[in-house]
Every structure is written in C-alpha cells, then in structure tokens.
Amino acid sequence: MITDIEKGAAVRGTAATDGRKAVITWLTVVTVLVFAMIVLGGVTRLTNSGLSMTEWKPITGWLPPLDEAAWVAEFERYKTFPEYQKINKGMSLDAFKRIYAFEYAHRVLGRVIGLAFFVPFVVLLLLRKIPKSMAPRLALLFLLGAAQGGMGWFMVKSGLVDHPDVSHYRLTAHLGLASLIFAALLWTIFDLVERNRPPAAPAPDRLRRASYFLLALIALQILVGGFVAGLSAGFIYTDWPMMGGTFIPDDFLSLQPWFHNFLENPSTIQFTHRMLGYAILIAGIWFFLISRGADVDRRLRNGALVLLALILLQVILGILTLLYVVPVSLGAKHQGGGMLVLAAALYVLHRIRAASPAKAAGQPRG
Known part of the structure; x- marks a missing residue:
C-alpha cells in the first residue's frame, strides 16, 4: 500500500524532473542562439561589415534607419570614419545598406539572446524550477553575456580611430569570451542531464588526461583562429600543404624580437593555426583509439567517434577555406565547425568526469 509520504515524494520527484526539463530546454535554446551569434560574427567579419555601425546604443539601438533621410544621415556619419x-x-548607399545589415543583425541577435536568457531565468527562478546550487552560475553567465556586449563595442572602437580594422587582440578576446559563454552553457546543460542518471564505469586515467589535453589544444586553436581572422592571415598563403612553395614560410621569423611573430606576423600565425590543426587531428585519433581500447560506457565511445568525425570535417573545411581564398560560406562553416568540435570535446570530458568510481561498481552501463 502506498503511503501519503510516498505519494508526496513521488509528486516532488516528478515536479523536480519537469523543472529540470524546462531549464534544459531553455538553456538549449539560448545555446543555439549563441552558436548562431558566433557564426554570424564570422560572417560579419568576412563581409567587412563590422565597422558599418559607428555608434553603440545598447537600449535604443533596436531599430535601423526607417526612411531614406535616416539612411542618408547614417551613411554620411559612416563617411567620416577611416574605413570609408x-x-x-565612393561606395553607394545601397552597398552601405548591405554591409550595415550584417552588423545590425549581429547586434540585434545579441539583444535577443540577452532577453532569451534573462526573462526565462527570472520566471523559472520565481517558480523554483532552477536548482538553488545552479542559480549563482546562471547569474554569472548573464553577467558574462552583458560583458560580451561591452567587449564587442570595445573591439569595434579600435577600428574607428586611424586604422580601418579592429584590433586582432580585441577580436580574439571577443571570440574567446563568446566561446567561454557557449562552453559554460553546454557544461550546465550536461550537468542537468546527468542528474539522477546512473553513473558509468570510471574511465582510465590516460583517457581523462587525453581529454584535458585535447580540450586545451582546441581552446588554444580557437584563440589562434581569432588572430588569423583579426590579421586576415588566411589570405596570406592559399596553397596547401605548402605555404608559398615551402612547408615553413620564408618570413616565419621576420619580426624582431622573435616572439612578436606569434603575435603580429600573419604568416607565422597562419602556420601556427595549421600546425595546431594537425596536432588536434593526431590527438583526436589518439583519444579515439584509447576510448576503443578502454572499458568505458557507450555514450563516451559514441562521443569519441563524433568528436573525431567533427575534427576531420573541420580540417577539411579549413583546407578548402584556404584553397578557395576564404569565401564567406566556407569561412562561416569553418567557424561554426570550430564550435561543434569544442562542444564534442566538452561532452566527452563531462562524460569522463561524471563517472564516479565509488558508485560505478555494479551499475549498468549507459
């Protein structure tokens, strides 16, 4: 016979599960929007649209120019800055409208993400659907999102002074913060999904170490990719596997002191980006082989396979992007591919960390 206490516990358990599903759905939508934002940011960069909006109006900047007179006024303002x-x-007003559209969409999407995060966060918090332990983390994520908006304008400002291009350091910081937000959202979703799930068998230490190493390489590659984009380094050498007919470009260490080449020399930075790509591919194959030879759960095995497939696809996209001289379509796919590789690496690391040696004994595999 089921007691009232047992019935109450079952109801509370069902409510907790429903609340967790609501939070997971909400965060998944926000994560997809952040992914779209990162890809759109790459398109904005590749279409040279990022400096078309020369003012930052966080509150009143929702609307574009609404009539021809407003468009002319906006264009005249753009003409006073170095990029024009x-x-x-000599650019036409219609051409200005085309580049303005990408930057405008990028900024509006940022505001949409802010609302898509903040409004459900408050509602779910009031309804007590968000686990108490997770509320501070989510609040910090919102603050990081707000900081990202400020970082975006800080980046744009660097291209409105003398040199009509944004600082590659600020662009990399902008991309790095966006990637961090994307990764933190995914990790939070993984935490919620794993709650109350039977623990898997613990992964071998070498697989754990390999996952950390691979994730570190991917994170470094994303930052170097920011340098590549900021310095237009992808346009320097467009042959492969060589660079200007040699494996190591002739101007690899042309700057002095030598370490400036890894910060300022487009040729060195493109070479570094290529080498890191190869290193990630080798590390991905290594991780995949270790996972196949280890006694690990099915989800981790599948995650390792997906991760390797995404790395291979990303390498192919990178090569094609070079050979076709960085077209917008391939460049955007390459940037999106980088985020998918990051997501897969986070997933396998989370699966490894979620395995509890103390609880795994006797538990069925997932």
Whole structure:
C-alpha cells in the first residue's frame, strides 16, 4: 500500500524532473542562439561589415534607419570614419545598406539572446524550477553575456580611430569570451542531464588526461583562429600543404624580437593555426583509439567517434577555406565547425568526469 509520504515524494520527484526539463530546454535554446551569434560574427567579419555601425546604443539601438533621410544621415556619419575614407571611398548607399545589415543583425541577435536568457531565468527562478546550487552560475553567465556586449563595442572602437580594422587582440578576446559563454552553457546543460542518471564505469586515467589535453589544444586553436581572422592571415598563403612553395614560410621569423611573430606576423600565425590543426587531428585519433581500447560506457565511445568525425570535417573545411581564398560560406562553416568540435570535446570530458568510481561498481552501463 502506498503511503501519503510516498505519494508526496513521488509528486516532488516528478515536479523536480519537469523543472529540470524546462531549464534544459531553455538553456538549449539560448545555446543555439549563441552558436548562431558566433557564426554570424564570422560572417560579419568576412563581409567587412563590422565597422558599418559607428555608434553603440545598447537600449535604443533596436531599430535601423526607417526612411531614406535616416539612411542618408547614417551613411554620411559612416563617411567620416577611416574605413570609408581609406577603403570604401565612393561606395553607394545601397552597398552601405548591405554591409550595415550584417552588423545590425549581429547586434540585434545579441539583444535577443540577452532577453532569451534573462526573462526565462527570472520566471523559472520565481517558480523554483532552477536548482538553488545552479542559480549563482546562471547569474554569472548573464553577467558574462552583458560583458560580451561591452567587449564587442570595445573591439569595434579600435577600428574607428586611424586604422580601418579592429584590433586582432580585441577580436580574439571577443571570440574567446563568446566561446567561454557557449562552453559554460553546454557544461550546465550536461550537468542537468546527468542528474539522477546512473553513473558509468570510471574511465582510465590516460583517457581523462587525453581529454584535458585535447580540450586545451582546441581552446588554444580557437584563440589562434581569432588572430588569423583579426590579421586576415588566411589570405596570406592559399596553397596547401605548402605555404608559398615551402612547408615553413620564408618570413616565419621576420619580426624582431622573435616572439612578436606569434603575435603580429600573419604568416607565422597562419602556420601556427595549421600546425595546431594537425596536432588536434593526431590527438583526436589518439583519444579515439584509447576510448576503443578502454572499458568505458557507450555514450563516451559514441562521443569519441563524433568528436573525431567533427575534427576531420573541420580540417577539411579549413583546407578548402584556404584553397578557395576564404569565401564567406566556407569561412562561416569553418567557424561554426570550430564550435561543434569544442562542444564534442566538452561532452566527452563531462562524460569522463561524471563517472564516479565509488558508485560505478555494479551499475549498468549507459
């Protein structure tokens, strides 16, 4: 016979499960929007649209120019800045509208993400659907999102002064913070999904170490990719596997002191990006082989396979992007592919960390 206490516990358990599903759905939607934002940011960069909006209006910047007079006024303002004067002099109003559209969409999507996070966060918090232990983390994520908006304008400002291009350091910081937010959202979703799930068999230490090493390489590659984008280093050498007919470009260490080449020399940075790509591919194969030879659960095995497949696809996209001289379509896919590789690496690491040696004994495999 089921007691009232047991019935109450069952109801509370069902409510907790429903609340967790609601939070997972909400965070998944936000994560997809952040992914789209990162890809759109790459498109904005590749179409040279990022400096078309020369003001930052966080509250009142929802609407674009609404009539021809407003468009003319916006275009006249753009003409007073270095990008028009040094690169786009003589541009038509219609051409200006086209580049403006990408930057406008990028900024509006940022505001949409802010609302998509903040409003459900408050509602779910009031309804007590969010686990108490997770509320501070989610609040920090919102603050990081707000900081990302400020970082974006800080980046744009660097291209509105003398040189009509944004600082590659600020661009990399902008990309790095976006990637961190994307990764933190995914990790939070994985935490919620894993709650109350039977623990898997613990993974071998070498697999754990390999997962950390692979994730570190991927994170470094994303930052180097920011340098590549900021310095337009992808346009320097467009042959493969060589660079200007040699494996190591002739101007690899042309700057002094030598370490400046890894910060300022487009050729060195493209070479570094290529080498890291190869290193990630080798590490991905190594991780996959270790996972196949270890006694691990099915989800981790499948995650390792997906991770390797995404790495291979990303390498192919990178090569094609070079050979076709960085077209917008391939460049955007390459940036999106980088985020998918990051997501897969986070998943396998989370699966490894979720395995509890103390609880795994006697538990069925997932």
